[in-house]
Amino acid sequence: MPISVLAIPLLPLAAFVLTLLFGRQIGTKVHWLPIAAVLGSFCCAVAAFFRTLSGEIINQDVYLWIHSDAFRVSVGFLVDQLTAVMLLVVTSVSALVHIYSVGYMKGEEGYYRFFAYLSLFTFSMLMLVMGNNFMQLFFGWEAVGLCSYLLIGFYFEKKSASDAGKKAFIVNRFGDFGFLLGMLLVYLQFGSLHYADVFGKAQQISGMSLHLLGMDVSLATVIAMLLFCGAIGKSAQIPLHVWLPDAMEGPTPVSALIHAATMVTAGVFLVARCHVLFALSPFTLHFIAVLGAVTALFAATIALVQTDIKRVVAYSTVSQLAYMFIACGVGAYAAGIFHLFTHAFFKALLFLGCGSVILGMHHEQDLKYMGGLKKLMPVTYLTFLMASLSISGIPPFAGFYSKDEILLMAFSSGSAAGRFAYLIGLFVAFLTAFYSFRLLFLVFHGTFRGSEEQKRHVHESSPVVLFPLALLALGAICAGWFGIPEALGGSNHWASFLEPVLGEPETHVSRPLELGLMLVSVLAGLGGIALAWFMYCLKPDIAPGLASRFPGLYRVLFHKYYxxxxxxxxxxxxxxxxxxxxxxxxxxxxxxxxxxxxxxxxxxxxxxxxxxxxxxxxxxxxxxxxxxxxxxxxxxxxx
CATH class of the missing domain: 1.20.5 (Single alpha-helices involved in coiled-coils or other helix-helix interfaces)
Incomplete structure (x- = not known):
């Protein structure tokens, strides 16, 4: 096992231990150790990426972890193309969040403890994505759940924060119970929890059934549905989505880390990693696609009326994760991971941009007291605009390529579930552009709606906060260029890179139809932006008028469908x-x-x-x- 591969998770682990033990004594300079560790981990992740780029795959056990009779599980690492992508996402975004936190958390009580938790969070997610067996994946799975509890409830003396931390921890237990049962069935059927053993024998369960509640049910369907229960909880899909919006009670860097690079993407990674098992159950795949479409629409409609700046972005995360599941549900796993990759940059940028606004507004989060910040916070505004254009699917920004790939795959899947997901996904693209630019216009355009005292103290953030925003803005623009489709003159290097692990379904549309579908999705995004500009810039009285005209609908959406x-x-x-x-x-x-x-x-x-x-x-x-x-x-x- 190359030392550089072992260093990827071990550096953040060492930073966690040392920061927790000696951080209080080190004082305000304690952040240097975690930042150095995660940057070292990022450099090792880049090296691992180039190894996979040259065709080298690492799948090696380090030591025997559990040995009880015939049950044997090792701590081992699998570094293939899928792992390499996740390593780049986790380490890069985590490094930028660490740097950003130096400015955002300055002067906070428990400063050293915060950085220790960030390092533990990074280590846990790296163990999750690098494991070569289900047990190690589950260890990382539960460890990121623990870290979410610690970081969401970081302000533990604040009741709403401690309640939100408990909510995240408890709600995920429902999904994890199904995940555990799925792992148990996998072991009972295959006699192993190592990916190579399970996926190599996966075809054995094709056609096998399980007698359940008086009915014969496909064994592959039972296993896939139970594993997907864990993904529903971690990736905040209906009905276990309720913890994610409340996670906003944690510090803003935590929101960026949870929503962009860790935890919520674990469910998508699970489905992609286990695609061999999911492919044996068409029912489960159709269920995933339909649930993703319903969740995307559900979350997008809620985001239309929220007034907390971070809560709007939180519901957009739920909706964008649903897009990734739509891709997995139609068998386009590479497209789902592509959107996970681009989403990491523009979603982290949105959350850290929100944090910059909150700092400039002295921790005010209500949109009703903002407005006109464009001139007062020009750098934050520009980076926020880049992120909003990217999530709205406007070319040539990153979100356009990954979102359009998902819509194309859903349309060309040929199944009723795929066509349903395409129609919902297209409408949600319109809603996403609308609520994203509603947020942008309410925060940065128009007149300032806060007090004069607030206006006098509004200021642009410090360089240590703006530097990560600038780098993430670059990612929000360029990250999608790895997957430029052939219809636009590209070679779709992304699909080619992941094909050895995930494969890629064939598209059944002609080039003119593919270009037409792209045009429709871009028009949907532009239409959402134009409507938001009309309602919140040109005619700002329309939105309050609609709320008073349809009070019942407004209350239902504002209260998140109760x-x-x-x-x-x-x-x-x-x-x-x-x-x-x-x-x-x-x-x-x-x-x-x-x-x-x-x-x-x-x-x-x-x-x-x-x-x-x-x-x-x-x-x-x-x-x-x-x-x-x-x-x-x-x-x-x-x-």
Whole structure:
């Protein structure tokens, strides 16, 4: 195993341990160690990428981790083309978030602890994507969940932040339970959890069925659906999407790291890595495509009316992740990973841009108090504009190439699920451009809507904050150029690079039709931008008028279709009642504590009563002895 490959996860791990142990003593310069470690990890990831570019694949165990009878799992690393892409995404965005955090978190209590958690988060995600077996993937899977809890709830004295951290941790347990069952079935069927063993024998389960609830169900479908349960939770798809918007309670660099480079992309990576298993279940693939389309529309409509600057971007993440699942659902795994790659740059840029605005506004996040910041924060505005054009799918920005590839693959899939996903995806492209530029216009255009005191203190961010924005803006522009399609004169190097791992479905459309589909998607994006400009720049009275004209619809969208309220009443409150009234009072207090405390109390009371017999009066002792003799005689006579 090359040392440079081992160094990719071990450098952030070492930074976490050292920062946590000695960070308090180092003080305000503690950030240098984590930054140096993640930059070193990035350099090693680049080296690994060039290894795979030349055709070298590393799949090697480092040491035996678990050995119990026939169950054997090693800690090992698989570095192929898919892993190389994920390594570049994780290490590059994580490095920029580390640098950005120096300016954003300056003066915060627990500064060293924050950087320690960032390093642990990076290590966990790297272990997830580099593992060569399901168990190591699951270790990283759960570790990023732990880190999300620590970072979302970083301001733990703030109740909303601690609640959001718990929500993220608990909601993901629902999906992870299905994931565990899927891993169990994989082991029972194949006798191994190593990718090479499982994927090499995957065809064995083709046509096999499992008797479940009185029905014979395809074994491949059961395994694929259970594995996908984990992806639903981690990548925030309906119905387990509710944790992601609340994750905004964490510091803004955390939002960028979770949404762009770690955790939420883990579900997409899982489906792509296990595509051999998912390909055996057409039902599961159709389900993934339809669920992705529904989630994309659901999240995009909510983003239309949100007033928290970070919450708008959070719902756009849910919607963009759904695009990636649409691609996986129609078998275009490379297209899904392509969108994951471009999304990392423009989504990180959007979140860090939001953080720059929040810093300039002295931690104000409500859009109602912003406006006119274009002249006051010109660099932030320019980079935010680049990200908005990219997510809107406007050429030649990165988001255009990856989004258009997904829509093309969905259209050409030939299945009803694919065509449905294409139509929804096209409409969501229009909505995405609209709410993205609604955000841009409300923040940077028009007149300032805050107080005069706020306006006097608005300022552009420091260079340490702007430097990552500039580099991410470059990625938001150029990242898509790796996958320029042949219809536009490119060679689609992206699909060729990933083809040995993921393959690539054939498109069944002619070049004129492909160009026509591109034109339609670009027009959808431009239409959304034009409508946002008309409603929020040219005629700013229209939006409030629509909200007052359709108050019911506005309330439903603003309150996120009342899903959180439904879960609160249907799941949370009954669970709390069961825990407090039945388990705590009944089982714990009256049952367990009743036995544990009741038995010694009984014998203590009995001893107190028996002590009264020892009063020192001889006449009393004689009376007890005589009574005892009479009782024994009576018993003998009865017998």
């Amino acid at each position: 899903v959180d309220e439904f879960y609160q009443r249907a799941i949370v409150q009954p669970a709390l009642w069961l825990a407090r009234s039945v388990l705590l009072k009944g089982v714990d207090t009256r049952g367990i504590e009743g036995v544990v405390n009741g038995v010694p109390h009984f014998f203590g009371t009995l001893a107190q009563r028996l002590r009264l017999l020892q009063d020192g009066a001889v006449s009393h002792y004689l009376a007890w002895m005589g009574g005892g003799v009479l009782l024994l005689m009576a018993l003998l006579l009865v017998r």
